[in-house]
Amino acid sequence: MFRVPRVIAVSAALVLAAGLAPPAAFAHATAGRAPVVTRAGLDPALVAGRGAAVDFAEQEAENAATNGTVIGPDRTAYTLPAEASGRTAVRLVPGQHVEFTLPAAANAITVRYSIPDAPGGGGITAPLDVTVNGKDRRTMTLTSQYAWLYNQYPFSNDPGADLLHPDWWITECACVPAATTPPPVITKPFRPSHFYDEQRLLLGKRYRAGDRVRLTVPARSAAAWTVIDLLDSELVGPPRVVSRAADVRAFGADPTGRRESASAFDRAIAFAKRNRLKVYVPPGTYQVNRHIIVDDVTIAGAGSWYTIIRGREVALDTPAPDGSVHTGVGFYGKDAADGGSRNVHLSGFAIEGDVRERIDTDQVNGIGGAMSDSTIDGLHIRHTKVGMWFDGPMRNLRITNNVIVDQIADAINFHTGVTDSVISGNFLRNTGDDALAMWSEKTANSGNTIVRNTVQSPVLANGIAVYGGRDNTIAGNLVADPVREGSAIQVGSRFGAEPFTGRLRIADNTTVRSGTYELNWNIGLGAIWFYALEKDISADTQVVGNHFLDNTYNAIMLVSEWSVKDLYSITNVHFKDIRVDGTGTSVVSARVRGSATFENVDARNVGAVGVNNCGSFGFPPTGSEFSLTDLGGNDGGGTTGPWLAPWLLPNTITCDDRPPVVPPPAPSTW
Template identity: 80%
Template sequence: MPRPITGTGTGTRRSRGPLRRVATAVATAATVALGLLPGGTALATTGAKGGASATPVVTRAALAPSLVAGRGASLGMAEQEAENAATNGTVIGPDRTAYTLPAEASGRKAVRLTPGQYVEFTLPSTANAITVRYSIPDAPHGGGITAPLDVTVNGANRSTMTLTSQYAWLYNQYPFSNDPGAGLLHPDWWITECSCVPAATTPAPAVPTPFRPNHFYDEQRLLLGRTYHAGDKVRLTVPAGSRAASTVIDLLDSELVGAPHIDVVAANVLAFGADPSGRRDSADAFDKAIAFAKRARLKVYIPAGTYQVNRHIIVDQVTIEGAGSWYTVIKGHQVDLRSPAPDGSVHTGVGFYGKDASAGGSSDVHLSGFAIEGDVRERIDTDQVNGIGGAMSDSTIDGLYIHHTKVGMWFDGPMTNLKITDNVITDQIADGINFHTGVTRSVVSNNFLRNTGDDALAMWSEKTGNARNTFDHNTVQTPVLANGIALYGGTDNTVSNNLVADPIREGSGIQVGSRFGAEAFTGHLWITGNTTVRAGTYEMNWNIGLGAIWFYALEKDIDADIQVVGDTFLDNTYNAVMLVADFPVKDLYSITNVHFKDIRVDGTGTSVVSARAAGSASFENVDARHVGAVGVNNCGSFNFTPAGSEFSLIDLGGNDGGGTTGAWLAPWELPNTITCDDRPPVVTPPAPSPW
């Protein structure tokens, strides 16, 4: 029976076709065991108490910064994992099993606090602002709760954050439910936990509820009111009487936020009736300020405050500046439409949108220095409730904080020359940033994305190819579903110097996929200088582990010139590299012309390369260590011909290192020895270390 994919795509207006098994045999996967705390919290492995050291441990993607130097974004945040801080709570994890709290935590560990317990961070540098990533239980019947968290610095200056789970806790199959008691959304889909299709099973199996809880975490920012220094101690305490039976703290980011930006020579939205208290809707005032600024050839300035905006603000040939994303907040409610819009939307909400490409698109739009706080609590793929949308050419988006929208930024071309820099996008229901179709000569650089509900960064050439775009020096953490970075077709695109950590399920660090109706890959694709950490998830529909980088030929051959050069794959849960075709099309499509050079692989649970398609790839100076299984798992297209596998490995020299079975690329494996093992035992590698 077909195994449906349950969300390995980009998010808006996408048809989710079935993902079918790669091999003919269907194996039973272990049922994901979820313990339930009061309120529905999923509890995984419990570890020891946190340490009492006052020495701050600063990490990047939960690793020593030296291990990922030169990769990812640099936005001035100091990351401190709760499991490295002083606490009288309980460390949970490590665990990479989907649908568990540790699996969705940065570094796969966190600290659980009950009322009266704390976790205390020692500031590593001067800071006046913090971001706390946390999880609290859902309400028993869904919808979320709120609960307090006390913040003190050096035992004084107490503040109380009001945490919420109203934007967390999804359940069931794609596109998910907010109801923990809901039955299966798709009874005809393959269910890994029982190795069955319930609609075709007599009697139909009882699927436990809540079924597949996920998207547990949220985050909240807090200005501390004054500047503190290295060595000062920030304590987070769950007060007695908290409604949350437990509060899980994942990490704390601290930073020094500059003074508010002020522009006196601009069209100030206050002059047009905008309300900085957030009590009245300011959308019309924004429109008036934009219209005036365009006539007067001025910028629009939004001073510090919280502004209620409950619909799209259409932008074209205008510059809009805030006082800074910590000071200027544009916040809106999700609003039901009286009837569906032509694009299928049934809601609207806060967002800044260029004109639709069919109307010519927008140009010369420049947005900077404000936050967008949405109100999206469910995934409806037809809804246009994204932070930024439409088409914008010759434009810039810089220094925004986008939170609780569906997709942070979603662009439908044709459009060209868009630069997206220095933004923070977190806690999205779907993607972080998606170049959907016809986006050219555009750059996404130095952005930080965490806890997206689908691909964090994507180029999806569904109708018209994306071409000559670059994703460079971005950091992606904990995408709950799908991939850190995904490329679906396109021409002459580049993915460089990014850091991708902790993908959770049905995706991995980087994917190159011929799927979702995408145009073919043509020209070249350069994937250079990236680092993935703890990537390679367990694909529950296939019952196999994925690679940290994976190539997937589902609808077309992949045969563009693909250069994977200078990348590092750290602490891979399964394989570092996977090349795969879906089983029903295994004899139709192949993967060729892929070249790996100057690669480092530090730790694999299974193999370095897993080939499950026809085709070939070349390898040069690929060094590996701590390899858990045979270096190459070569199944080809599963025809097992007397001449060997249909997939060939080309050894261009300098491929060194290996693991428990010897050299990872041994002469006896070349060029196409069948070494097929669908599900080899997983060997946990040691933690990454300097090469």
């Protein structure tokens, strides 16, 4: 059973105590435990056909053998279990271990972990010993330099910082501190978050299924505790060789990473374009501390485990015209205003940045600019601000089979006039904002498809967000464990986006443990969240074939903001062939005027009345301002009976502003 989020101001000691050792925590020393392979913390059978097809096997630490302490499950924001995959992890102190049994042959692992911040912020480093079958010891150096943010948006690395916005509403004190006499005491550090990071390790040899990978915190560790969330194991093939190409080493690139190689990349790209060759980046670590501009060029690495392009974040002497005050490693198409880039093909390498704070004007993204008629495939990106941020207009970009983790903000964002493009087969974990977003600011994004991606544990905001646009599709994705102030999928009229027009199709997605607590509203959100803040949402919206599993609050939410509740509506939304397995509250929560249709929406383990219908809070005698149309086949329910009982239709007022939460049982085969 998870704990329902509570709004409290907590000290650092309480965060660590409550987050690391909740009352449900327990030690379980076991040995020889059979491997349990999951996807997004679930039995893979429950999410079959959804999400990215990845090369690794996910194993949650709580399912492994350990003499440490299991923490969680807990969905309370600002705690370590809440940000863990499956909302549960294992806490180790020096001398303790967790041991995973390999489910298949592997020669590489990824460890997702958390260690404490330095007392004054900035992070620490600590060792983690890795052995296989009790031998072949290697030591990973863990770091918290890219974790631990505090305070209000856009956050701080300083745990002792005062409120960044004392003129904002603070839920913890139910006040605006700058307007309060005497000023409230806000306990520091305020709202700690973004606890986790991950590291990869090539093991140097191939191990067999059944071999045991043990992670041990050595006695010499400077970290008071180490939390292990999960281990991904995989069998990585040999490095790829591109024989007829411009090898960056021939132009002065240093594969040891000791010397800066940006100019060598520029020379290799220029030569390759003149001679109609690809650019090849062989195995090695290359230091690149600024943008590499790409246009009409193919750059191929030996594989993301072998070719690593790493850079420091560099402060600019004077701000750039776009407002950037830093630069760093990244591959950028030309600005759309300059015609953008075309025929760019990037594949088979890793980009590792050095971004430790959120400065929204900074262009310190892994990939950026405008790229039309281009492909990006098989990259591994971490520690940048946004993995890939595109400013259109641009068209026909294919983003496939990439891994993007540990971002300060988004993983991928289509911003302004991106058309006829695809985001497919990508794996995204631990983003600091929307993992996947289409933001139609100024110019509509249209004809795009986000399909078969996996999103795990976005710390803030949504798994997938669509802000305006025309004729876009969100299909076949798997989204798990959004942490706070967001949903698995959001359809939002906000951020100055162009209106929704044409058709929006949201089909065959699965969400897991979704629907977070909205701090400012003091309510729970839906796994899918329609939000009419700045305009009506009236485009033909088809929500078909989706599965909403283990919803923290409600599965479906349609809402406007109180200040505009009489201005905007949500209409023309059609839900069909939906499965809802478990809600903490309702299946549908309506807090807006408008209407929707429901057909073959089946639900079970529903914790409250099936439809929480507040409309726009006018409470007219004719009923709610939001109407539901039953097209048949809407079956099942929960503690209060059928979820779409006849008495709820078409617009019965059943408004409970903050209904009690009844944690549902774990999802199971339908």
